[in-house]
Amino acid sequence: MNEPQRRVVITGGPCSGKTSVIEALAERGFYTVGECAIEVISELTRQMGLEGQALWRARQPHRFQELILVRQRAREAAIPGSANLVFLDRGIQDGLAYMQHYGLEVDRETQEAYGPCSYHSVVLLDTLSGFVDRLDTGRTETHQEALAIRDRILTVYQACQLPICILPEMSIDERVAKILSSLTVPAERDKADC
16 A cells, blocks of 8 residues: 655745755755745846846735745645655645735735645755855845744644744754654654754
8 A cells, every 4th residue: 555645845044055955855866845935036037137126025925925836736636646755845824924924915815725734744954154145046034034934834834733843953864864863753743952
């Protein structure tokens, strides 16, 4: 009998090392899904320029989150059934956390659009001490905002009642090892270090 597919969200505030961890997991042969938000930002920047896309996002934050949600759903729908273990660079509910952080209305219709949490577990990476703002990529968050976003993401996924593994700053290899070992032992249903 086939095991059910396990989807693990790798998340955290900006500059937490998510992409580096996802790339390391991909190099080890795991199926991974890249971050959709940065792709959407890159496409908007190509279409409108750096300043244009930043202005568009500021004027249409709900539409921006909608573009990310549509892309994330499509990516997740395309995951092959043969992939037993999947690591995602952010999950669908990250969008809710960002909306809440920026003070956007999250009414019942919006909440329903994001749907129920459909993941096995969540790994929350702490923001790196060597925070880099990455303004040249279209990201706009400060270090303080990154920490606030991390906390908001934690709250959103706690509401999903998924096992959450919180990883402090350490080397990429150490983080990957902790993530993999956390999947082999029963996780508590609340916030816990790996």
